[in-house]
Amino acid sequence: MGKGGHQIAAPDVALRNPTAATRGRRWPSLLPWILPAVIVALWWGSVAVGIFEVFQLPPPPIVLDAAIGMWRRGLLQQDLLATTVRVLEGFALGSVVAIVLGTVTGLSLRSEKILEPTLQALRTVPTLAWAPLFILWLGIDEIPKVTLVAVGAFFPVYVNLVAGIKGVDRKLVEVARVFDLGPFAIARRVVLPAAVPDLITGLRLGATQAWLFVVVAEFFGASQGLGFRLTDSQQSTRVDLMFVAIVSLAILGKLTDSGIRAVERRVIAWRDTIGERRPE
């Protein structure tokens, strides 16, 4: 049986073989860049043929110049740092609270009945409604901005974790029950590990939300940050600077997502899904 089994397992091992993965990697690694290249080409081309005026849509070289100029004056670094710190702090705060509340709600029916209706109602409140209130309550420094980002990160993490816990296979729980494990041991050893993939999905969505919410937070009473740069350059009709902010946000958002996905691939390599086979 050992030999027969080995043959069955062999293709799987080959798929995960590092040399095989890197060999198939040279071409696919270019694929993600095709679409951005097309977008830049359209952007540049539409100004070149006169669909848009330069003041409406500054072409890539002008945006690059603006970015270099901002960098030389130290503004770009300052904005990037301010926004990134707010995102990281808010994301950390929101995720931790979401993981605590989500675990409690997912595991205990009573907590679910107490917490869930209120949280679901709060979830539907638009971001813009919170921002002025947070400033009113929490002042105009970093705290209201970080709080707003935390609210943004909280809900995707919370919702996905609760769904993950509720979706754990009853059959696996039964195995633990046969071994006479108590509810806490079952939660720790079966339910929570099984919900980790959903938690990571939630963290990815939460990180995306954090980048959206930080911009809104910086619309109100900030003196630095990419969101502040957006409104500030809008008022002074510096469309090139707006583009610097927008492109920066896109790059930072993508980097965050890639980071979480790298963690995801390590933590849930055990999953047997078609997504796990993708050499990326």
Place this chain on the structure above:
Amino acid sequence: MSRPLTIRELRKRYGDLPVLGGVDIEVAPSEIVAVVGPSGCGKSTLLRLVAGLDTHYRGEIRVGDELVCGPLPAVGLVFQEPRLFPWLSVVDNVAFGLDDRRGATSATLVREVLEAVDLTPFAAALPKQLSGGMAQRVALARSLVTEPQVLLLDEPFSSLDAFTRMRLQDHLLNAWVRYRPTLLLVTHDLDEAVYLADRVVLFGERPGRVVDVIRVAPPRPRDRRDPALAALRVALLEALHLERDASLVTS
């Protein structure tokens, strides 16, 4: 080390639907008893009750002197599907039910049981890398490692192909020789029943009850081609048909 299993006047209903209508089975220490019967006759329910997963029943289930009113450490259950924890390696799946306090001995126990089911080279593998038969052997090892005195098996090999199934039956017998648990096996495979069991208990249509018990005399190790086993299989088949015809007449 193993204990007898005593089931007396066991009745179970789901709402208005009677599933078990007074079941009496006695399994001696280290005996192997197979339960066969038509689907829906409550065989799986019987095992769930003995395993303590469902405690709403009337009658009596005893493991040794102990009354079953919840899962007991002395009782193991192998399900129809492997039900491995996909995030744990083979070793960690097998060690799942072991008490943390056993410390160093648990590593030895796990190593021994993996050897018994021939899975030592795959100790570090993840469940997704295993074939169906290997996964079910891991499940068997996970149930055996705690050295249960009574081991219940719920159609454990039914989803496997014929060759793998025969191999796993022999794995089970080897493990039984080594650990000597009392075995109660639910199956719908008559060949499996006569090959493995000391006695075959025949269940009737719902509500499930024992309609016949057939003793399998040939000593182990048995030969699957033994005409005596074939004859017993025929006898079982006839008994099942008689039972079905009888229930058709009454309904």
